[in-house]
Amino acid sequence: MKQSTGRRLLQYALHAKTTFIAALLLLSIGVAAELAGPFIARNMIDNHMLAIERPYFETNSQGNAVYYNNEYFKRGDRFEPGESKGREVRLLQIGRSFYFIGQPVEAIDGKRSYVDSQVTIDRGSERFSYPAVQLAIEDVFAFYKPELPGIYKLVALFGLFLMISIFAEFGKTYWLQSSANQVVRKLRTDVYAHIQRLPVYFFDNLPAGKVVSRVTNDTEAIKELFIAVLSNFATGIINIIGVYTALFLLDVRLGLVSLFIVPVIVIWVILYRKIATKYNTIIRSRLSEINAIINESIQGMPIIRIFRRQKQRLDEFETLNEDYLKYQNKMLNLNSLTSHNLVGALRSLSFALVLWYFGFGSLGGGTVLSLGVLYAFVDVLGRMFQPIIGMVNQLANLDTSMVSAGRVFKLMDEPGEDVTDGEMPRYRGNVVFKDVSFAYKKDFVLRDISLTARSGETVALVGHTGSGKSSIINLLFRFYDPQRGTISIDGHKTTDIPKQWLRKHMGIVLQDPYLFTGTIASNVSLGDESISRKKVEWALREVGADRLLAHLPHGFDEPVVEKGSTLSAGQRQLISFARALAFDPAILILDEATSNIDTETESLIQQALEVLKKGRTTFIIAHRLSTIRSADQILVLHRGEIVERGSHDELMGFGGRYYRMYQLQVGSAAQSVDAAQASKSDPAVKVPAAMQSAHSQS
Structure with missing residues (x-):
């Protein structure tokens, strides 16, 4: 059962769980430090700045006392236990002025006014009047002076929390990015490793650019x-958790009123992702197609230039690019129309509810909250919208990342070849195909193929394009397995041998050899530690590569760019011969290894071939029939069947399909000369009548 994308991402995140946990812990500390600010502000407002309106009492003690009008007064909550209190007095603020009232005040809530040395407080139908004296600025400061130490402490505490928040933000950002890099490195490595395990036929139907896009663009989106x-x-x-905790600590009822924001965000995320996922799936697909066409165009640039197809390729690219732009704009419209509008609406609605609450005093009809609580509540609630904006703005990246992760995991879910540790001893190379039939899809491309290749023999496969030559090699390498029949090496079925073990003792030289970025020497050893530098140089000398590569400035350490495009076809071919020789395979496959070589270099290549074939079972896929005359047996394939088999001379004597193919390539006159010479040297060789007449006419 396949796991969800989110669960699989979580499993990858657990590879860096220590740093993730540390980052989230620092994040929590930073949030707590930031949210401490409103509480400090509330304390400063309620307990110091506005606390000047609390009851004062006459006292004989001078500690924390205010000297006014030849008397000492101390705030009621600052008396020590058992300390005696004198008469009560109050300070009230009206506008920008403060007034001293030398008696208790029954009510301070209501509309205040000062007229004719009287402070009047109107609360509903009630009116309270008190004799009062307006305070000078120095007298007001005298009453504030005992508050300053407490204010300084709170400012220092605020600075401390600010520093904690700064360091927590740095640590959170560093550890979060560090853990993300670890996760993406692990994911990218796993994807690349899985690509190495995918069967060869998988890449027949998936362009290289799309695979590259999965490994690079999609994993970067996951990052x-x-x-x-x-x-x-x-x-x-x-x-949000911290804000709601703070809101409920400030006032439970206002916290409950503000809870409506949470379901709105949850519903919005669900609806957004339903629409955005459709767009992002197409966007990522188009990006892969763009990468594929770029890769294909670069690989085929000479053909594009020669046949003047630049405009057509540009039109194809522009069509994809236009479609990519269209869906990018749809995503842009979706984000522009929703994200900021949503947050703005939530902010306005939240503050409207707060104002409504304070406008009516309280939801339950109780007393109005203090100004400090009001300030802290508005501050805390305002702090919640910045992270909401951050979350909403990341919804596009969230959906893009999830779509990309789905594409990556879909690639990783493709069944790969099992990797088996260890290796088997080098086999001798006796190969037997017995009644083998094989189909790539529905139609069989090989039918009842039976052949035997003894150790050290050279077997040539010839036939028209599509006759099944390459399919036999694909089965031998176990890129595919036959639907019917068996293939065995030294008496062991290939399906019973792990693929890595089987291929350990096989080598191949392709018609167009592939060289990797590096040096000539590294392309021979392919980084195999068991192949020493001495063996690399020996292999290159044995195949005669030193003669073609001697003029290079750095010799065998000459840099090689991708595909070896700076080297000639002959140089690349000799390097691939040396590679095969260095790995010392028991079975060697030559896939038309001389078809791209010029006549002058061909003799050198033929000598290298003879060196390479010694002591190995060799299969040659040949189109140039002149290169396989010395093969021990030649198999002629037609429409997936072996229609002729034998040595060159035997097949020429049959006068069948091979004879006609050879005649077309070499020419009847040249064939007749060869045949006449062969008949003189070996009278047992039968010369077809057609060739004899051709010879006599010449």
């Missing part, structure tokens, strides 16, 4: 998930 998306969502969620 954004762990850095930007996770950071913003984790910050947002922890902030």
